[in-house]
Amino acid sequence: MLNTFMQSRLRGLVVLALILIILPAFLGNPFHYELVTQMAIIAATVVGLNLLVGFAGQISLGHAGFFGLGAYFTGIATGTYGWSSVPALVVGAIVVGFIAWIVGRPILRLKGHYLSMATLAVGFIIAIILNNERALTGGPDGMPVPAFEVFGWQLSAFGSYSLFGIEIEGFQAWYIFASAVLLVAVWFALNLIESPIGRALRSVHGSEVAASVVGVNTAKYKSLVFVISAIYASLMGSLYAHFQGFITPAVASFEFSILFITMVVLGGMGSTFGVILGAVVLKLLPQVLADFQELEHVMFGLILMLTMIFMPKGLLPTLTAFVSKRMRKKAGGEA
């Protein structure tokens, strides 16, 4: 019973949940909570991007554009027009999903990496609009975003709340919220991968010709997953904006898109838990290297290069393969 459960696809999810529950014991101060909360939000974005990169074999170089659009939609709708957070988040995601569909639909009929070029352009266009529409977005200097709010109840990183009779601080509440969001994001992704859609996607990744021969509508599935990953980015962008309380067009920048892709490549394309690890490592890097900031880009490039050369499958898949090989060797030696 336990065995079948452990074999199921929920195993990883349970491990992740346990890590998220134990983690606060190691978090020394509010700053650590903040960092982990950001990691969770970014990780959820990357889980969405991984659906596209790891399972449909398409690369998006403009995901920060969708992330930024979600962030700004939330910022403008809640800040300037006084919307509630949830409708802003949902409408933002629908708008972004629609944009992704418009962009993806014609391009994904083509074979090859045309989507990269198209998303690159879309990302740039979004960043330029956010920079220039000063009246709406505050221009390059950014804009403030109000706290997350549902039915008049605010979730601010600075407030304090009582949860089931236990007093918790705002940053802890945000940590719990972001952890829950990450778990839901992972759960949805895992289910999608194991669904008929997921199998169709993997067949597209394996061989597009073979997939279409067995009757998979490749263009349809590719654009579907592209839209889903864009919606992931938009939703997480909205939450990120609420959490940060202030956004600048840097959230939609090309550098940020590249960071997302690097997280996927580093963690392991196609490995949902791997990309979370990738997000954690790359989000931690600037803090670890705080005293040698000038080395950050060197380290960044070095990590990407070494991963490509020595671990083309990414961090987590390589590690798992290594560990299971050792285990098998040991078992073989004993027998």
Next chain:
Amino acid sequence: MFKTVIRRAGKCAAVAAAGLMMMSAQAAEPIKIGSFLSVTGPASFLGDPELKTLEMYVEKINEEGGVLGRQLELIHYDDVGNASSARNFASRLIRSDQVDIIVGGSTTGATMAAVPLIEQAQVPFISLAGAVVITDPVKKWVFKTPQTDRMAAERILTDMKDRGITKFGLISGTGGFGSSGRTQTLEVAEQMGMEVVADVTYSGSDTDMTAQLTNIRNTSGVEAVLNFGFGQGPAIVTRNYAQLGMELPFYQSHGVASDSFLELAGSSADGLRLPASPLLVPDSLPDSDPQKEVVQNYKAEYEARWDSKVSTFGAYAYDGLMLAVRAMEEAGSTDPEAVRNALESIQGYVGVTGVFNMSPEDHNGLDPESFRILEVQNGEWKLIN
């Protein structure tokens, strides 16, 4: 029996000594000054001199005995000009390092990203960034040392008016500095009853602005041209301006008030005017100017220590640090509320950037006159007024 008493007394003495040592250790615990600056990356021309200034004056203050009998400790991070790292480092300074005051934020984006957090955490913060939004509306815990871009616009437009100009063309960069400057210029022009007859922009990557300038030249009624921007753009505008043989009075903003701009623009800069810190012309200041000594000292000390040219941006950090020190001395403690109140009531502090008179309504404390209008003559700055 007697031995036990002695032993006990010994123990007591040891405990007392340990306690005393701990107390003195507490008294000698350094005052932590936190800073996040854009030391590398596209805004490094701001962050680099700022960090150098902070480092050298913290050293100097410590040699002279520190503040309130305690040494200063500078904790700084590099935000590479990225607003979200700036926010994260501000959070680290407040929550992990638990600093007493923050002096930093090279760019407006970095400053504004950290402001919500700082306001909530209630730590005094002195920003080194330019835009008017930082202190208008006034935020309880946020102060800043550079003049606002609004003051620059006021200063330039006043100088134009003195020369009898009422209609001018505006060319601005689309970056943060340029676009904020453009907004302020348009507002100030309306208030002063002047007319912006042409309003064109260029982006940071443009390499030729002849088209925009031709557009301005062909606008009827234009009497002068103002360029608001920083980085490479204004140097290109200046060269194009000379190449087109435009004879109208030409103004630049304080964003290019540095010697490196003169090198970039070369002889085509001759005749242009701009508002600038007195730091560019320390020796031409009249002896009656209260800032003369401060400015000359800062320039001499900085250049002696770092063997590189002093920059206006470093001076913002100088003023920020000195204001922080003065506020802590006046407050007599590092209690955040007391330091903040002291900062708010600083009057007549003579800095390199200007003379600061803070008030609850004004967390910048400078007036437009702290800018000096300079004109470039034969490749050198000349003080006009």
